[in-house]
Amino acid sequence: MEFRYRDDQLLVRDTVRDFVRTRIVPNADRWNEAGTFPLELLPELASLGLTGLAVPAQYGGAGLDMVTVALVMEELGAGDGSIALTLAAHNSLCIGHLLVAANETQKRRWLPPLARGVHLGAWALTEPGSGSDAIAVQSRAQNVGEGYVLNGTKQFITNAALAGFVVVNVASAPRKLSAFGVQRGTAGFRPGKTERKMGLHASDTSQLVMEDVRVGAPDLIGGEGEAFNDVKKVLDRGRIGIGALAVGLGRASLETATAYAKERKQFGRPIAEFEMIQWKLALARTELDAARLLVHRAAWLADRAESFSIAASKAKLFASEAASRAANESLQVLGGYGYLRDYPVERHLRDARLMEIGEGTSEVQRIIIARDLAAQTA
Numbered sequence: 001m002e003f004r005y006r007d008d009q010l011l012v013r014d015t016v017r018d019f020v021r022t023r024i025v026p027n028a029d030r031w032n033e034a035g036t037f038p039l040e041l042l043p044e045l046a047s048l049g050l051t052g053l054a055v056p057a058q059y060g061g062a063g064l065d066m067v068t069v070a071l072v073m074e075e076l077g078a079g080d081g082s083i084a085l086t087l088a089a090h091n092s093l094c095i096g097h098l099l100v101a102a103n104e105t106q107k108r109r110w111l112p113p114l115a116r117g118v119h120l121g122a123w124a125l126t127e128p129g130s131g132s133d134a135i136a137v138q139s140r141a142q143n144v145g146e147g148y149v150l151n152g153t154k155q156f157i158t159n160a161a162l163a164g165f166v167v168v169n170v171a172s173a174p175r176k177l178s179a180f181g182v183q184r185g186t187a188g189f190r191p192g193k194t195e196r197k198m199g200l201h202a203s204d205t206s207q208l209v210m211e212d213v214r215v216g217a218p219d220l221i222g223g224e225g226e227a228f229n230d231v232k233k234v235l236d237r238g239r240i241g242i243g244a245l246a247v248g249l250g251r252a253s254l255e256t257a258t259a260y261a262k263e264r265k266q267f268g269r270p271i272a273e274f275e276m277i278q279w280k281l282a283l284a285r286t287e288l289d290a291a292r293l294l295v296h297r298a299a300w301l302a303d304r305a306e307s308f309s310i311a312a313s314k315a316k317l318f319a320s321e322a323a324s325r326a327a328n329e330s331l332q333v334l335g336g337y338g339y340l341r342d343y344p345v346e347r348h349l350r351d352a353r354l355m356e357i358g359e360g361t362s363e364v365q366r367i368i369i370a371r372d373l374a375a376q377t378a
Helices: 007-034 039-047 066-079 081-101 104-115 227-263 275-303 309-339 345-354 362-377
Strands: 121-124 140-143 147-158 165-173 176-183 189-194 205-216
Touching: 007 039, 007 066, 007 081, 007 345, 039 081, 066 081, 066 227, 066 275, 081 104, 081 121, 081 147, 081 165, 081 176, 081 227, 081 345, 104 165, 121 147, 147 165, 147 176, 165 205, 176 205, 176 227, 227 275, 227 309, 227 345, 275 309, 309 345, 309 362
Parallel strands: 121 165, 140 165
Antiparallel strands: 140 147, 147 205, 165 176, 189 205
16 A cells, blocks of 8 residues: 555645635534534535545546545545535435446436535435344335335434435335435425434434335336445445544644643643643544544555455544544643633534444444454454
């Protein structure tokens, strides 16, 4: 593995970093206080190719490799977890499923408006009664000959109330998933309750309700009853993005804590000179650097079309937990000021906590990694 980035990768990263620092960071607190995603930002994100990161150029996207996508997601996470998560769900999950399983006609139909940022995309899998056991969904697709009728409720869906297009995963038979592309405005298809969350306030999280939603046979993505394998592939790539996002969140909190420690004086000298503060900063820095390497290794394997599922689980597990530790320790460095909303560290901590839950909990990642280990030593 090369431990150097290509010039084009660095150019993309630096362009996004500049945009994040000038356009996102100054507004992140305001957007999170408002509790809604700033749709006026969508055209600007699209102009930078951020709404079609991995979409091939023939469909209107930026056509970035996974390592570059990881670099981009880290910068977005360092700016605002809400904006980053919105784009992660749009790119990694919704578009990701189309890239994995859609046929050519479907790609030409659905990818261009998503890549150009005409509307946001969403991906619906989780339900009130099924989370980690994803194949146990209770929503149903009934084959009615000329198409399908969808019924059920989806839970914790990022972008649900905003999306113009949703990839919906439902059961077409017991423990058999089928995926469908559904446009906003389809009769019987609507967002439900908007959730009030601990963090990521400017990222929409809502239920999706399906009441006798009629879709045609051309809206079926992949084979009927065969979507579970596609879902696993989508989540594998999504975990790389979440891992990178987590590194960005941890990095942002650490940068705030480091700057504060250099300025804050106690007992006549900056607290950055105290060993206990140095240890906190040093360990967080080391863990975030290690997390970045794990994320980029998984991305590098994906770019080489090598097996990367276990690498993605390791990266997501370590990066998400390292980000939470970094944000928590950074808040401690700031002391009472860290607990105030005057500094962004408390927001980083609240935002980072979701990274240990979404797209496969830390517990699920440990199960995946342990099963692979057991298989190797059997």
